[in-house]
Amino acid sequence: MDVKVIAEGLDSGNQLRLLRDWLTDAQELRGRVDGVERPPETGTLGPVLDALSVALGPAGAASAFATGLIAWLRTRRGDVHIKVTLPDRSSLELTAKRVSGLDADALQQQVSEVADLLSRQQGDTDVPERRELP
Template sequence: MTVEISIVDGAVDDLESLHEWLTSEDSLRGRVHKGAVVPAPDEMGALSDSLVVALSSGGAVTAFASAVTAWARHRAPRVKIRVSVTRTGRTVEVDASNFADAHQVIAEALGNADGERADAPAQG
């Protein structure tokens, strides 16, 4: 499953901070990449505006939901993030108003992509 995460409202360095936070998680290392941005014809290049995360196991899904929640709480109250599950088109937003439920909101969005709970053990 591919998940895209973007900063809807926050500081300029929030996406880089989130990238560093996620890649410091052992179970997410190598799964997190900066999203590709196509520059306009008159631009030399553009900064990435999202992160793309490849998740396959239940453990990685749970680690992702936990890491995003911890990072968001660390940056609160000035950040709002959007998590989109590519395969299903499901999108959730997390900000200061729902940080208390952030892990559950993200886990449900991710779990619904496979039709099972995000904290369910990986099959295999």
């Protein structure tokens, strides 16, 4: 299963590059994270990073992705908004503001919810069309 990750807001391309670097530090995700680029706009140099595509084959990859995404969001300052879209077009949205202040238990709960959602999707069970996590 491939999931698509986009960043919204200012400097979204750079945020995606940083997230890609962070995720590929996890052994379970090496070789599974690719950039999705669009051609450069007239008068600019090089393509623009629009999204990340993450291949979540084995169960460990879904957990590694959920853990890495939440951990990365905790390190962000400012208003970073990430949207993860699943193959059935359902999605979940996460923001750095909502993750940065979580205590250890709430943080673990957040990771578990994201991993469970991804795992259910891999098993083709019903997933809410759109879910915004606290």
